[in-house]
Amino acid sequence: MTVVVEKPGLQTTIQARPRTGQRHLGVPASGPADPLSMALANRLVGNSSFAGALETTLTGVTLKFRCDTFVAVTGAIARCALNGLSVQQHETITVKAGDVLVVGAAERGVRSYVAFAGGLAADDVLGSVSTYLPAGFGGHEGRALQRDDELSFCDTAARVSPNATPAEFRVPMLNAWTLRAGRSVETPSISDPERLFDTRFTVANRSDRMGIKLEGASFDTGSDGTMASVPVFPGTIQCPEDGSLFIMSVDAGTTGGYPRVAKVTRMDLHLLGQLRPGNSLTLIERRDTDAAIELAEKLAYWRAWLPDIADVI
């Protein structure tokens, strides 16, 4: 009851539930960079939202199945084929032993998610099987997948009724993104925070699961580089002394010594996983109280398809 990696792609990892409650030991969240897309894939094969699944990066992945099962692909827009015949993202795919599934390169967005009935079995480290590459633990031997890796499934007794994500629950993959964010009231901080919400940024090449660097404007925090380190979280936007902005993502460190100038709201964090170098990005200001109201609205909308949405985003 396994699947074999024929082409691993640029960086394909097993991701599952984020790690929590250990940030004081320096243990970051890890888990899917786009948890909403991963939950959608798991939903189509009858799994819980954080069952172990594959996260690809830009180039896709090719898999050969050693058993009959069900899979689903969501996230970044990519052409998919089963034994050379086109199959659709966001639909349950029935596979037979010997079948080959190709998830193509991401055409829009960055990360596709491939979920398998029962979920992938992987190394449980510090409370999760999610791969954390910087420390080399979790997932499959703590690393990105390589050719000929053989992955096994947890529970294949699950009965799956083939299904498709309704159109209104397919997250659009864009070239120009807006993220709702709130200012961080901190000293030292930037003198002109309005400019944060008045700039069309470009996603820099240096963007990965640690975080996303933004180009297009430079800010002066007045920091002399000796600020005491402070806790940071996915979504925290730091401004190092070089004046650039850096949005921290799921693998980012848990504390940092650069001024925190803003934070992406909880409701939009899942989009960080799909920001692609060269995409444009605008931050839209949200007060904390308004962000809570809009989060409640977003959860109410999504609950119709993902009952545990509050756990996912």
Add this chain to the structure above:
Amino acid sequence: MHSAGDDLISLAVADTRIAQALASSLRASGDWLEAVAGIDSVVVRYDMTTVSRADAERRLEGASNKVQHAAETAPAVVEIPVVYGGEFGPDLARVCETLGLTEAEFIALHTGEYTVDMLGFIPGFAYIGGLDTRLVIARLAEPRQHVPAGSIGIAGGRSGIYSLPGPGGWPLIGRTSRKLFDAHSSEPFTLAAGMTVVFTAVDAL
């Protein structure tokens, strides 16, 4: 108390030991999704789907009023052998130039006994306070993309030991062979907040 984001509240505290004690009691309370100490602050992440901002702030304030002193226990002592400068401490020469010290003077000031302020950043990374005031230097303006495991940096009056390879923004002054994090050990973390570390100068890793 100030906002650090839509579901984050940051509270300034008097010192590192109180930050550790407060964060620890907040984690034990079960009231927070996360409670993490900084050097002189604590940040909580609360579930904004069930708790209002005002209630979260009240709860944090109430908890902080109860924790004003850290518990006193005899700290464990861990020796950290360090190769200073050269290929293992690529910034030492520049740091010494900025600080107006010779490398020998730097090493004499840096070796000795310190207290671990906190772990953070990456699994097992140790923030170690109490550096001599002559060793205060700024972080790098642009972080390095690749810092080897065991590297020791200084910034803002603290030493930091990189437990894992990865990006980092502290000027690097040396390296240790001591392993600070092992994911597959039953005790993955060598150090903990409050422990004593002793830096000693050695010639080879």
